[in-house]
């Protein structure tokens with residue numbers, strides 16, 4: 610199977626203290642030599658306590674922030690050092706969904722405005738009708754009727770807003786979705802619906818997912834592989850069932866012991 614993504618020895622340090630001459634004296638090693646690969650159509654789970662570097666890793670992979678060293682190879686192409694102009698064509702192939710659908714949707718725009726934004730940025734040549742069709746289809750894909758296109762974000766529940774965020778990503782026909790705690794802010798009853806939607810979309814569109822979560826029950830349910838992160842490093846990785854059944858690293862055992870069982 611094709612490796613859609615390969616990350617090699619990726620590092621991102623944040624300066625924390627300024628020493629003399631304004632130079633950084635100390636660093637937070639948010640991502641500290643991370644390597645893994647993801648096969649097309651599969652889901653890789655990223656777990657670890659708050660502050661271990663999961664979101665920084667995600668943003669670095671998407672080139673939303675620049676890495677200090679290491680390599681990001683996406684569809685066989687080294688994208689680590691591409692300029693922001695060069696990365697533009699790759700950018701639509703990798704999309705991110707954030708945890709909080711309340712802050713990630715611009716309240717001034719209608720659903721149509723939000724979902725069509727990427728299309729307008731990436732494909733200026735498309736006619737209005739084409740854009741409308743694509744947006745309506747993306748909305749349908751996430752289980753929302755097109756009649757809602759003229760509504761505003763505040764008119765929706767958390768689960769519906771997260772569906773709109775997913776539609777906004779899908780409209781660009783991405784191949785890799787990074788899901789940064791996509792259901793953590795939702796009611797438990799809604800979480801399962803959104804997770805099931807993501808699983809269905811993956812099957813239908815052969816999407817590859819990086820799935821960041823605190824909830825190990827969900828990770829076990831949907832991830833093919835899992836990476837356990839601690840202090841910017843991956844301390845354990847492998848097939849999900851293997852890691853869950855016989856964790857090799859003491860930190861993984863601690864995480865598993867402290868996880869509540871999840872009814873899914």
Ligand SMILES: Nc1ncnc2c1ncn2[C@@H]1O[C@H](COP(=O)(O)OP(=O)(O)OP(=O)(O)O)[C@@H](O)[C@H]1O
Nearest residue numbers: 623624637639657658659660661662663664665666
């Ligand atoms: N822009 C920044 N400047 C300085 N330090 C940062 C910045 N962003 C993150 N950090 C630090 O890097 C470390 C990793 O943060 P990150 O947000 O990646 O963790 P996380 O695993 O996503 O946590 P959570 O589970 O709470 O979302 C933390 O110590 C954080 O304080």
Ligand SMILES: [Mg+2]
Nearest residue numbers: 663664665789
């Ligand atoms: Mg985070």
